[in-house]
Amino acid sequence: MIRDPRIEDLIARMTVEEKVGQLGVFADAVRPFAPDVNPEVNARGASEVLDQIRAGLVGALFNGVGALEGREAQRVAIEESRLGIPLILGADVIHGMRTVFPIPLGEAASFEPDLAERTARVTAVEATAAGIHWTYAPAVDIARDQRWGRGAEGSGEDVVLGSAFAAARVRGFQGTDLTATDSLLSTPKHFAAYGAVAGGMEYNSVDISEQTLRDVHLPPFKAALDAGALTIMSAFNDINGVPASASRELMTDILRGEWAFEGFVVSDYTADFELVAHGYAADERDAARLAFIAGVDMSMQSGLYAAHLPDLIEKGEVSMEMLDESVRRVLSVKSAIGLFDNPYRSLDPVREADDSLREAHGELARDAARRSIVMLKNDGVLPLRKTGQRVALIGPFGADQDNLEGCWTLFGDKTRHVDIASGLRAVLPELVVVEGSGIEEPIEGGIEAAVAAAKAADVVLLAVGEPQNYSGEAQSRTQIIVPPAQQQLIEAVAATGTPVVILLKNGRALALTGAVRNANAILVTWFLGSQTGPAIADVVFGDYNPAGRLPVSFPQDAGQQPFFYNHLRTGRPELADQPPAFKSRWREITHEALYPFGHGLSYTTFEYTAPKVSAASIGWNDTLVVSTTVTNTGKVAGEEVVQLYVHDRVASRVRPVKELKGFRKIHLVPGASVEVSFELTRADVAFTQRDGTFTAEPGAFDVWIAGSSEGGEAAEFTLRG
Structure with a gap:
C-alpha cells in the first residue's frame, strides 16, 4: 500500500482510543430507520452517539437514512472532533433502495450480469441520495442447499454464474468513480463459505475440504475484489472448526497475502462477540484479540474493540503496528471514496428530495422483474388472450402487498409497489380475484369460493408459494415445499379441471408436488420487487417472451438436499442404460432434478x-x-x-x-x-x-x-x- 502523507500524519497524532474509534461501526441512532431489524441497536440515544462522534470514538454508522440528519452527524465529526475525521455511513441496501428490484437469486435467473450492474447502479443513485456511502452487499455466497434461507441473497449454486454477478454488482454499486456523489461502496459477503453450512441451517458449522473452499466458495469473492470492492465482510460460521471471523488464514493469508487486498474487513453484526458462544474465545476480551489479530479491521456493533483493544495494546498482546495498519486501511478507504476532500458528499437534502428519476427507475424494475421470471412448464395454456377468455386469479398472493419485496429490504417505497392483481387488471379489467386461503392457514369458505371461481373461468392463475419471511437470514426450512394450506387449495382448484397456471412465489428452489407439479404451466416469479404485477402481466399475456433460466436446481423431493447439478461422479453412477440396483440414488427417486440448473422455457423453441x-x-x-x-x-x-x-x-x-x-x-x-x-x-x-x-x-x-x-x-x- 502506498502511504498517504495526510493519513500518516493523522495516525501519528491519534491517541489509542481515537485509533480504536475508527475501527467501530455502530447503529445510527442519529437517524434510526429500521429499529425492528436489530432491536437492541437503538439502545443508545442520538445525543450519546453524537457525543461519541465528538470524542473521536466512532468510525462509521449503519442503517440510518436521511441526508439532513446525516449531514449533522458528519458536521460534528468534522467540526467538533479533535482531528476532524469524517464518518462513513453504511446500510443494508441489498436489491434496491426506494425502488426495489428482484431478489438477487431471482435476478440471477436472467443470466444477464449487465442487468444486475444496471439495477445496482440505480440502487446506488437512490441510496447515496438518502445519505448512504456504503452498502453491505453483494452477498456472493454459493448456496448448494436450498434449505438455507440466505440463498435468496446470492446468485445460486454455480461458481461461474455467481462470480459474474458478484463482479457486475460491485461495478454497478460503485460506478466508475469512487469519489462521485452517487458511488456506493460495496462489501462482498460473507467471507467465507457461509452458503455451505451443514444441513442448510443458518449460522451452522461448515466442514469442507480446502479444495472445495478454493474452487467453489472463494472465486466469487475474488471476482468482486477484482471488480474494485474495497471492503469485505467476515462470516458468522466456522470453517473446519475455526470461526471465519477469527481465521487468520482467511483474513490475512488468503485475503491480504495471496490476493493483495488493501481494503478493510468489517465483521458481520457482532460476529466478533460470537466467538465466545462458538467456544473459540474464553471471554469478550479474548474474542476482541482473536478477531483483530486474524485481520478483522472493523467491529460491527459489539463494542468489543472499544472496550478491549486499548488494554490489549497496553499489555502488548496486540502490537501498535497492527492497530496502525487497520486504522490505515479504514482511513485509506475513506480517502478513496473522497470523504477527506468532500466530507458532505452524498449528504444533499435537495438531491434527496428530487424524485424525478423514480419513473425511469420503475421501468428498469419492471424490465428486471420480467427478465427474472422462469417458465418451468407450459402445455400451451400460456400466453393468455387479452380478450375472450375468463381468467380467475386465486391464491393468497394475488392481491397481496406485503410479500412483493423479498428479504432484506429496509427502505422500499411501498406506495409505488404494484401487486399481481393490479398488474393483471391493467390488461384485463374483468379479472376475478379470490384469495382462497391464507399463506399458512386455511380461511373459512376460501376453498369453496376458489372452486366456484375456477369453475366459472377458462383458466386459473394460482398465486402461491412462500411468503418473504420464509427466506433470508435465520429462515432455514426443513421442508422446502408450498405450505400445506396452500397445497390443499391448489389441489381443490385443480380438481375442477380448469387449466391451471402456477405463479410461484419463492426465495429458493422448491420441491413441487401434486397439483403444483402437474399444473398446465409453472412460472417461477420469485420476489420481484416494486413492479411485480406489471412484470408478471407482461409475461402472462405474451408482451414479453420469458427468457429466465434457473440459477438453482429444483429437486424432486426436499430430502435430496443438498442438491446441485455439478456434483462429483461416484464409482456407481446411475446411468440410463444400466439397471438402477446398487447405484448412487435414493430408494424412492432417481438422482436427478425435477428441473435442472439452467432450465427455462420460452414461447418459442x-x-x-x-x-x-x-x-x-x-x-x-x-x-x-x-x-x-x-x-x-x-x-x-x-x-x-x-x-x-x-x-x-x-x-x-x-x-x-x-x-x-x-x-x-x-x-x-x-x-x-x-x-x-x-x-x-x-x-x-x-x-x-x-x-x-x-x-x-x-x-x-x-x-x-x-x-x-x-x-x-x-x-x-x-x-x-
Whole structure:
C-alpha cells in the first residue's frame, strides 16, 4: 500500500482510543430507520452517539437514512472532533433502495450480469441520495442447499454464474468513480463459505475440504475484489472448526497475502462477540484479540474493540503496528471514496428530495422483474388472450402487498409497489380475484369460493408459494415445499379441471408436488420487487417472451438436499442404460432434478447443432473454440441462454459431472440462426490439486453447448501437457 502523507500524519497524532474509534461501526441512532431489524441497536440515544462522534470514538454508522440528519452527524465529526475525521455511513441496501428490484437469486435467473450492474447502479443513485456511502452487499455466497434461507441473497449454486454477478454488482454499486456523489461502496459477503453450512441451517458449522473452499466458495469473492470492492465482510460460521471471523488464514493469508487486498474487513453484526458462544474465545476480551489479530479491521456493533483493544495494546498482546495498519486501511478507504476532500458528499437534502428519476427507475424494475421470471412448464395454456377468455386469479398472493419485496429490504417505497392483481387488471379489467386461503392457514369458505371461481373461468392463475419471511437470514426450512394450506387449495382448484397456471412465489428452489407439479404451466416469479404485477402481466399475456433460466436446481423431493447439478461422479453412477440396483440414488427417486440448473422455457423453441471444436487436441498454451449454431424454430421472437459445460474425464481428483464455463444470451426472430462460439483455455479447466496448487491437468474432456445443464450432445477434445 502506498502511504498517504495526510493519513500518516493523522495516525501519528491519534491517541489509542481515537485509533480504536475508527475501527467501530455502530447503529445510527442519529437517524434510526429500521429499529425492528436489530432491536437492541437503538439502545443508545442520538445525543450519546453524537457525543461519541465528538470524542473521536466512532468510525462509521449503519442503517440510518436521511441526508439532513446525516449531514449533522458528519458536521460534528468534522467540526467538533479533535482531528476532524469524517464518518462513513453504511446500510443494508441489498436489491434496491426506494425502488426495489428482484431478489438477487431471482435476478440471477436472467443470466444477464449487465442487468444486475444496471439495477445496482440505480440502487446506488437512490441510496447515496438518502445519505448512504456504503452498502453491505453483494452477498456472493454459493448456496448448494436450498434449505438455507440466505440463498435468496446470492446468485445460486454455480461458481461461474455467481462470480459474474458478484463482479457486475460491485461495478454497478460503485460506478466508475469512487469519489462521485452517487458511488456506493460495496462489501462482498460473507467471507467465507457461509452458503455451505451443514444441513442448510443458518449460522451452522461448515466442514469442507480446502479444495472445495478454493474452487467453489472463494472465486466469487475474488471476482468482486477484482471488480474494485474495497471492503469485505467476515462470516458468522466456522470453517473446519475455526470461526471465519477469527481465521487468520482467511483474513490475512488468503485475503491480504495471496490476493493483495488493501481494503478493510468489517465483521458481520457482532460476529466478533460470537466467538465466545462458538467456544473459540474464553471471554469478550479474548474474542476482541482473536478477531483483530486474524485481520478483522472493523467491529460491527459489539463494542468489543472499544472496550478491549486499548488494554490489549497496553499489555502488548496486540502490537501498535497492527492497530496502525487497520486504522490505515479504514482511513485509506475513506480517502478513496473522497470523504477527506468532500466530507458532505452524498449528504444533499435537495438531491434527496428530487424524485424525478423514480419513473425511469420503475421501468428498469419492471424490465428486471420480467427478465427474472422462469417458465418451468407450459402445455400451451400460456400466453393468455387479452380478450375472450375468463381468467380467475386465486391464491393468497394475488392481491397481496406485503410479500412483493423479498428479504432484506429496509427502505422500499411501498406506495409505488404494484401487486399481481393490479398488474393483471391493467390488461384485463374483468379479472376475478379470490384469495382462497391464507399463506399458512386455511380461511373459512376460501376453498369453496376458489372452486366456484375456477369453475366459472377458462383458466386459473394460482398465486402461491412462500411468503418473504420464509427466506433470508435465520429462515432455514426443513421442508422446502408450498405450505400445506396452500397445497390443499391448489389441489381443490385443480380438481375442477380448469387449466391451471402456477405463479410461484419463492426465495429458493422448491420441491413441487401434486397439483403444483402437474399444473398446465409453472412460472417461477420469485420476489420481484416494486413492479411485480406489471412484470408478471407482461409475461402472462405474451408482451414479453420469458427468457429466465434457473440459477438453482429444483429437486424432486426436499430430502435430496443438498442438491446441485455439478456434483462429483461416484464409482456407481446411475446411468440410463444400466439397471438402477446398487447405484448412487435414493430408494424412492432417481438422482436427478425435477428441473435442472439452467432450465427455462420460452414461447418459442430453439434448436442446437452438435457442438464443434476448433481442434481435437490443443497445446498447454492454446485456446480452443467451441461453437454451435442456434436456430429459432418457433413462431415468435425470443431469447435463449446458450450455456457451455465441460467435464474432465480423468483427473487426480474426482471432477464434477459437468461444470458451467460460459453463457451467453442471444435474441433471434423466427427462423433466424446464429453461430455462438466460446473460447476455452487451460485456466478454464484448472482446479485445486491435493497439494494446494491450482492448475489444469492434461487429458480428455467432454464439452457441451446446450440450453441447460441436462441434455445436449457432447464433443470432445484433449489438452496436451
